[in-house]
Amino acid sequence: MSATVTGPDGRPRCSWCQAAPEFFDYHDKEWGYPVGNDQRLFEKLCLESFQSGLSWRTILAKRENFRAAFHGFDYDKVAEFTDADVERLLQDAGIIRHRGKIEAVINNAARAQELVAQEGSIAAYVWRYEARPEDLPEPQTASTSPESVAMSKDLKKRGWKFVGPTTVFAFMQAMGLVNDHATGCVMREKAAQMRQDFTKPE
Template sequence: MSKTVTGPDGEQRCAWCQAAPEFFEYHDNEWGYPVADDQRLFEKLCLESFQSGLSWRTILAKRENFRKAFCGFDFNKVAGFSDADIERLLQDEGIVRHRGKIEAVINNAQRAQELIASEGSIAGYVWRYEAENPPEPQTASTSPESVAMSKDLKKRGWKFVGPTTVFAFMQAMGLINDHAMGCAQREKAAQLRRSFQKPT
């Protein structure tokens, strides 16, 4: 089965783009490009945890609603959310109304503050788990690195951060270049990774 599909411009893209028209823009402009911004990294971990058991299309369609509901995923603000905020979010039809996942975001915001206090930044922490020998593109749903990060985050008290969730986070945030061989964006991702100033 081919791992690429012809995009709207006639060039090849990762085959998963064909699942929804809006995936092409997300794929071309975001997915797999390295990120060092703590707020964006925190947002992606949260959205991947919300995706658990659902499709990414559902989460992507609601992403702006999630951002509005969670103060743009400013973890310093979310860390102070109260029980009243949880009840408010459970009534918000624009997001996924799952109490456990909502509570996990608030918990993880508090854990993010602790992580930054001990490690300096979320970016510096997650980039320590960049794979030296990543699997062949789009052949795996976990990796030794995603298992290790998941285990460490759980030890630190984070929730909804299993190895598969962490691996999807790593794919999206450019810790590995998982664009398919033949995908028009694979070389762009590779160039961005080569010029990326790895946070410490």
């Protein structure tokens, strides 16, 4: 299968965009661009954990519902959720009603607070796991990396849940820690420039 597909404007995009019409907009405006905002990073880790076993299309379609249900993924607020909130969320048809994943988000919010206290920010922590470009395989040929394995292992040691190496690698792709836009994709150069201009959090 070709690494690219023709987009609505006639220019090539990553081939996964053809799976759903809404993917082109997500791909062009968000995917692969570096993020240094803790709330957005926490949100993406949570949404990737919800995606486990499902399609990203399902999660993307429900993203605004997830944001409403979890207070915009403000981890300080989510960390205060109680068993009553879990039961409330299990009745919310707008999200994925999976008890284990809902409880994992609440657990991970508390772990995020601990991480920020220890490391300064979620952003400072995750960007330490950025791979050197020369160590990366060809774009979109891997589902994990040594860095995603290392981050997954460390997060699990810190008590995080639903953060396996594949989930973490998908997070890294989306949040710009790697530029995994396909060779030939018109957005690869834009992502590379944004990564070059990005000031890594410390």
